[in-house]
Amino acid sequence: MAQVNLLVGDIEGNTRKVLEFVQQAKQQQLQLVVFPExxxxxxxxEDLLLRSGLYARVERAxxxxxxxxxxxxxxxxxxxxxxxxxxxxxxxxxxxxxxVEYKKHCLPNYSVFDEKRYFIAGDSACVFEYDGIPLxxxxxxxxxxxxxxxLAVDAGARLIINLNxxxxxxxxxxxxxxxxxxxxxxxAIPIVYVNLxxxxxxxxxxxxxxxxxxxxxxxxxxxxxEEGLYALDCVLNDNGMEISSSVCAEPMADDESAYHALVxxxxxxxxxxxxxxxxxxLSGGVDSALTLAIAVAALGADRVExxxxxxxxxxxxxxxxAREEARIxxxxxxxxxxxxxxxxxxxxxxxxxxxxxxxTTEENIQARCRAVMLMAISNKKGKMVxxxxxxxxxxxxxxxxxxxxxxxxxxxxDVPKTLVYRLCHYCNREGTVIPERVIERPxxxxxxxxxxxxxxxxxxxxxxxxxxxYVEQDQCPEDIISAGFDAQTVxxxxxxxxxxxxxxxxxxxxxxxxHRAFGRDRRYPITSGFRRNVPE
Numbered sequence: 038m039a040q041v042n043l044l045v046g047d048i049e050g051n052t053r054k055v056l057e058f059v060q061q062a063k064q065q066q067l068q069l070v071v072f073p074e075x076x077x078x079x080x081x082x083e084d085l086l087l088r089s090g091l092y093a094r095v096e097r098a099x100x101x102x103x104x105x106x107x108x109x110x111x112x113x114x115x116x117x118x119x120x121x122x123x124x125x126x127x128x129x130x131x132x133x134x135x136x137v138e139y140k141k142h143c144l145p146n147y148s149v150f151d152e153k154r155y156f157i158a159g160d161s162a163c164v165f166e167y168d169g170i171p172l173x174x175x176x177x178x179x180x181x182x183x184x185x186x187x188l189a190v191d192a193g194a195r196l197i198i199n200l201n202x203x204x205x206x207x208x209x210x211x212x213x214x215x216x217x218x219x220x221x222x223x224x225a226i227p228i229v230y231v232n233l234x235x236x237x238x239x240x241x242x243x244x245x246x247x248x249x250x251x252x253x254x255x256x257x258x259x260x261x262x263e264e265g266l267y268a269l270d271c272v273l274n275d276n277g278m279e280i281s282s283s284v285c286a287e288p289m290a291d292d293e294s295a296y297h298a299l300v301x302x303x304x305x306x307x308x309x310x311x312x313x314x315x316x317x318x319l320s321g322g323v324d325s326a327l328t329l330a331i332a333v334a335a336l337g338a339d340r341v342e343x344x345x346x347x348x349x350x351x352x353x354x355x356x357x358x359a360r361e362e363a364r365i366x367x368x369x370x371x372x373x374x375x376x377x378x379x380x381x382x383x384x385x386x387x388x389x390x391x392x393x394x395x396x397t398t399e400e401n402i403q404a405r406c407r408a409v410m411l412m413a414i415s416n417k418k419g420k421m422v423x424x425x426x427x428x429x430x431x432x433x434x435x436x437x438x439x440x441x442x443x444x445x446x447x448x449x450x451d452v453p454k455t456l457v458y459r460l461c462h463y464c465n466r467e468g469t470v471i472p473e474r475v476i477e478r479p480x481x482x483x484x485x486x487x488x489x490x491x492x493x494x495x496x497x498x499x500x501x502x503x504x505x506x507y508v509e510q511d512q513c514p515e516d517i518i519s520a521g522f523d524a525q526t527v528x529x530x531x532x533x534x535x536x537x538x539x540x541x542x543x544x545x546x547x548x549x550x551x552h553r554a555f556g557r558d559r560r561y562p563i564t565s566g567f568r569r570n571v572p573e
Contacts, residue, residue: 038267039072040244040259042235044309045079048091052077052098055113059106061266069110069167070266073200073233074141074177075125077115080202080233081240086155092118103133110167112174114200122157127174127200129165139163141176142185149204149240149549149557152178162188170195170273177201180230181216183223190224196271196278201232205243205298207291207550210261217249225251227278234264236305239549239556241298245288248280257282261289262297292463295456295550296331299448302548303423304335306446313419314340318411318441319362319370321345321355322480325425326362326471327457328448330464332423338367342420345372346407348379350486358475365470375406382406404440412443421445424545429454429497431544431555432504433530434537442544450547451554453504454480454497495526503530509553539563 039058043051055072062070074080077098078091085091095115102111110131117126117138125141140159144152162185163174173194179185180199189197197220203213217228227250234244248257248269257280259267272279289297307315315332319325325343332341345359356372363370382402383390390398411422422444426436428451436442449457464470480497481489494500503522506512507530514531518524541555542563553559 038229038231038246038248038257038259038269039070040232040234040246040263040265040267041072041076042264042305043073043076043079043233045082045237046085047079048077048094048098051079052101055102055111056105058266059109059111063107063109065266065268067109067266067268069112071198071200071229071231072111072113073231074114074127074202075116076113079237080242081149081151081237082116083151086116086123092116099128099130099135102130103135106130108132112198112200114176114202116156123155124159125152125156125176127163127176129167129174137163137165137174139174139176141179143178143182145178150178162192162194164189164192164194170271170278173197175199177203180220180228183220186220186224186228190226195226195273196280197226197228199228199230201230201246202242203232204240205294205550206552207295209243210245210288210294213245214247214249214255217247218253221249221251221253225277227251227280229269229280234262236302236309236548238306239546239554241302241305241548241550243294243298243301245286248282250280251277255285256280257284258286258288259284260286261294262301292456292459295452296460296463298550299331299452299460299548300335303331303446303448307336307340307421310421312421312445314342314421315423315446316342316344316411316414316418316420317423318407318425319343319345319359320425321352321358321362321475323457323461323471323475324427324449324480325359326475327461327464328423328425329362329366329368330461330470331448333366333368338369340420341366341368342414342418343368343370344411344414345370346375346410347372348375348403348406350403354474354478358472361472362475365472373410375403375410378406378409379403401437401440404437405443408437408440408443415445423448425449426544427452427454427457428551428555429494429500429504431541432508432537433494433500433533434540435494435533436540436544438540438543442540444545447545447547450544451550453501453551455501495530499526500530503527504534507531507534508559509551535561535565535567538565 114127128135128138146153171193173189175185231246233242243261245261246259250256267284270281343363345356415422424444424447427449461471506517517527
């Protein structure tokens with residue numbers, strides 16, 4: 038099982054990586070290497086699939102593999118154009134040619150997937166003998182339905198090879214195991230499940246390739262978030278296929294897997310897009326502290342810069358805590374007060390603001406002063422700005438457009454506030470990474486005197502529960518209220534979510550870790566007459 042981290046669109050680079058892994062396989066005397074879905078293009082290639090020149094490059098890559106692989110078998114995924122139609126394909130390459138090919142049957146068109154936009158579905162099984170063992174190929178979504186595997190078994194397959202590009206979300210590993218178990222209960226033959234690895238824009242692929250035997254037991258599991266070649270011994274005897282392996286990693290707990298997904302997502306987004314490093318506005322609060330810890334874990338302290346930008350409302354402890362966070366993690370740290378810039382803005386706007394009371398306008402100007410500072414550092418030093426807002430804030434619009442939302446990547450965009458706190462405790466599991474005072478003090482934007490988040494929002498444990506129901510589960514307000522939540526609070530939260538779609542459309546991309554992330558997963562109109570309150 039070749040669990041590889043690829044770069045979308047880099048067909049030549051991905052081909053070189055395939056050949057490197059095949060060479061490793063030869064050194065280990067392995068006979069067959071299985072790569073993930075759409076290995077040659079990476080996943081998801083999106084509208085690159087609409088460019089005619091892509092297919093000529095894929096064909097050249099296939100010719101290169103045929104010429105250089107030799108007698109080691111390679112099952113690999115790629116797109117191919119046949120008579121003007123595009124298919125999501127897998128092929129067995131050996132002895133200088135593509136011996137068999139399979140066209141993916143089930144094309145997902147939900148959540149983050151748009152495969153029906155590009156591909157035509159296949160309808161035939163692909164079963165072939167390899168060293169005397171009848172193998173069947175399926176691709177990703179095919180294993181989530183009964184028919185493709187059943188067709189392969191009916192055609193004589195004794196082992197199913199399933200190529201995947203299955204994105205991470207918390208709890209996804211358990212869901213995959215349930216699906217494999219269901220297919221095996223229907224057919225009683227093993228499945229080798231090979232999954233993609235790495236970050237691609239909002240998506241993270243966790244790998245966790247595995248093998249489930251004909252009894253529904255996991256006999257091999259590659260470590261999540263680790264690239265590598267994981268060997269299996271497969272023997273066909275009178276009892277059926279027997280598969281063994283020296284690698285069977287324990288699955289990660291939910292919070293641990295979320296943390297590693299965020300680290301991998303940041304590392305690959307920054308590195309694959311060629312940034313020197315990142316710069317983060319450190320407020321002394323919990324969100325920016327967690328963002329800093331993840332960035333240092335992903336990139337190393339020498340590529341991370343934290344900047345404290347105090348205003349007239351910033352407490353001394355906030356600057357002290359930000360400084361301590363950077364000291365513990367070893368990252369660069371600067372203090373750049375925004376008061377002079379803020380005063381200049383107020384002076385310039387003095388006429389426009391005449392006889393008008395102080396309100397959120399002045400708060401937003403402070404956030405935008407900070408954004409200008411961070412973007413200037415980004416431009417000058419070639420470092421990308423990591424924004425620090427969390428999913429709870431993004432949901433209800435508790436963020437400043439062109440202020441704290443300004444940046445290249447939002448690490449916590451799909452991380453609810455309650456999970457932010459759990460991840461902080463995870464970071465501190467072996468010692469202090471995030472100071473306890475940062476975790477314990479009440480959250481505040483510090484844009485007005487004595488400001489606290491709960492002045493504007495319900496407590497986060499209540500807010501996140503309502504958001505889970507409304508955003509993730511699509512429950513209507515009446516159902517949420519019926520579950521025991523205060524009607525006035527539900528109406529307020531729902532209204533904030535609905536009214537702030539325009540902000541979320543302009544937010545930086547961020548890593549998907551939940552079932553329903555904003556963006557690809559949840560697509561609501563900005564202009565809508567559907568908004569309403571329910572009776573209290």
